[in-house]
Amino acid sequence: MQDANSQHTDSPDLQGQAGPIPQALDRGNGGQQVIVIGAGISGLCSAWFLQQQGYDVLVLEASACVGGNLQTVKRDGCQFERGPNSFMNNRPAMAELIKGAGLEQEIVPAKAAAQRRFVGKYGALVALPTNPLEGITTNIMTWPGKLRVAWEPFVGRSRTEESIAQFVTRRLGKQMFDWLIDPFISGVFAGDPHKLSVQAAVPRLYALEQQHGSLIRGALAHIKARRQATGPKLDGAMMTFKHGLHQLMTSLADQLLNPVQLNTQVESVSYSQEHGYMVRSGDAIWQAQKLVLAVPAKQVARLIEDLPTPDETQLAHAQRQLRSIYYPPVATISMAFKKQQIQHPLDGFGALFPSKENKQILGALFPSSIFSGRAQPDQHVLTVFVGGGRGSAAMQLSAAERLALVLQELDGYVGIKGQPLWSEESYWPAAIPQYEVGHLQKVAEVDQALAHLSGLYLRSNWRDGVALGDCVESAQALALQVVADDAGDDIYA
Ligand SMILES: Cc1cc2nc3c(=O)[nH]c(=O)nc-3n(C[C@H](O)[C@H](O)[C@H](O)COP(=O)(O)OP(=O)(O)OC[C@H]3O[C@@H](n4cnc5c(N)ncnc54)[C@H](O)[C@@H]3O)c2cc1C
Structure with missing residues (x-):
């Protein structure tokens, strides 16, 4: 692998010449080198769990910061998330990660009131039942x-x-x-x-x-x-961190012995018996015997293009399957209001709007009601979601028109006076992969087409679940799989 401090080089071809990663680990398995492409939660967690197992890991990331979809913003005394808002405390892998990253004291649990969730029905917000008795009496x-x-x-x-x-x-x-x-x-x-x-x-x-x-x-x-069940109980509560979800990403990146290589869009990957996987970005080349692709499906389709295959037709089919996974656009619009501007107390996690309501807004989160420290004491922060797989005319509008539409629709449910103190839209052109009917077959065909390539692993939200907990769990499983493969033993056999 290339020295992290000399990423770009004048040499157009460094095959077999890349230097070792600084501070290589050797904790019993020889500190074998692994390249991870993508520093979203899937890639960073894969790298972290692999490092825990003694591997010497280098993460390459196209953008200027780590975290992928996890992006926390601080603005005018408020804090909000552009992407995911929280995670659920229901996975042992997540608990292990948080402990290992030293973030236990940084956890912010959801307030008790956040257990209440609303659904829009005939233009009003109706609280969802939280226990069997409410389930019987609910008017939903x-x-x-x-x-x-x-x-x-x-x-x-x-x-x-x-x-x-x-x-x-x-x-x-x-x-x-x-x-x-x-x-x-x-x-x-x-x-x-x-x-x-x-x-x-x-x-x-x-x-x-x-x-x-x-x-x-x-x-x-x-x-x-x-x-x-005996052992530690995970209460399933919603959580975040004092500085938001991005804090988890920066903490994990800081713990990696090799700094994440930012602004490094991997353009191609090739493989030879002699050099293993060769990963190219501009003039730079890295090599390692193990490679983790933790990038969206379309990027995987591109990056497997030059890998050797006994069956070109099968590889081409796998690429088509990857490209066919639909990622619809989503816009998240966060905004702050003075409390007296909103009639509804917003005393819950948020509200979801069924298709039958025939609205453009999919849902609204109430971050300042869910977690403490998300807004000034006299303010509410809301994040509204528009777009998605149902198809939405709102995605054809300009950001200003979309904001006006969102305010108008939301007003019908919560009663809004005046304009927000500020608002900020995050536009996700390809937000969340849709696991449509036939998805498992697609994933199986991709795996089959790459099965002959030892040391190649795929991890990302297009295959093992889209929730943050799914990504963390599958990253931990990956590290165990790599160890087992090295031991010549298949733990899933
Ligand atoms: C708006 C929104 C709201 C969400 N809300 C929630 C929520 O509340 N709770 C929840 O559990 N989940 C939520 N999710 C889902 C969750 O955020 C994602 O499933 C998860 O973050 C995906 O992580 P990932 O690492 O697999 O992919 P990504 O976050 O997409 O990371 C992939 C990374 O790879 C990099 N990359 C891509 N191509 C290359 C290349 N060629 N070379 C180098 N780097 C490359 C990208 O820049 C990116 O950093 C939400 C998602 C969105 C979009």
Whole structure:
């Protein structure tokens, strides 16, 4: 690998000549070198877990800062996120990462009031039930809708891959889908539940049906198992850090022994038995026996172009499959108001707007109600989401027109007087990969096409889940897989 301090060189060809990474580790496995492309949460966590296992890791990142989608902004005494807003404390891998990064004291848990979540219904915000009793008394669904949910344990399993809409309507009925699941899918994927695959997008829900024959029976079994489990309990609470989610990214990057190489857009990757993987950016070349691609699917399609293959047709097909993964555009609009400008107390996590409401806004988060220290005491900060896989006319508008539309639609639900103190739009041209029906087959075909290349690993939110916890968990699994592969042992066998 190339010396981190002499990244750019006049030599057009450094094959086999790149120097060692400074401060190489050797903690029992020879400090083997690994290149990770992409410094989003998938790449940085992969690098961190690999370093924990004694590997000597270099991360190459196209942009000027680490973190990928995780971008925290401070403005006029407020703090907001351009991308993800929080993570859920439900994954041991995340807990290990936070402890290892020394960030336990920096955690900001969500306030108790943030347990309340709203759904827009007929132009008003309705609080979602937080316990079974509220589930019975809620006015989100009518009595026939609730009775249909109660019938769920008697519904049989499906044998074919279904969309989330098909699965939920079949098991729980149309009302449950329309008023709860459709907006929930907007909140997580900014996606269209009629297109997303239940197996790929919400595998835990699908597994409940497969393992227990019923979502209700499966959920009850999980609650019982959690109560009986020994060991540290993860409470599933929403969390962030004092300086926002980006703090996790900078802390991890600071702990890497080799500084992340920023402004380094990798243009191509090749492979030879002698040199391993050769990674090029401009005139610079790095080489290592192991390579992790932690970049969006279209970038993967480009970067695998020059890799050797016994079957050109299969590789070309895998590239087409990668390019076909849809990443819809999303705009997040954050804004601050004086509290007295908003009629609604905004006393919850946020609100989601079902398709039936026929609005352009997908949802609104209330960051200053979720976490302390996000706004001045007399102010509210809100972040509104527009766009996504449902398709949205609002994405054709200018930023100023979009803001006006967002304010007008939001006003109907929360009552807004006047203009925001400030507002800032973050436009994501390719936001979140959509796991549409057939997605698992695509991923399997990509894996098959690259299976002959030892030392090549793919990690990113297009394959192992889009939630931050999924990315961290899959990064930890990657490090264990690399160790196992080195030991000539397949832990998943
Ligand atoms: C608006 C929005 C809101 C979200 N909200 C939430 C939320 O509240 N909770 C939650 O859990 N998840 C949320 N998500 C999803 C979550 O943020 C992502 O799934 C996750 O951050 C993806 O991380 P990643 O590392 O896989 O990819 P990315 O963050 O996309 O990182 C990929 C990195 O690779 C770099 N790169 C690309 N090509 C190259 C190249 N050729 N050479 C070098 N570097 C390259 C990019 O610059 C980037 O830094 C949200 C996503 C968005 C967009």
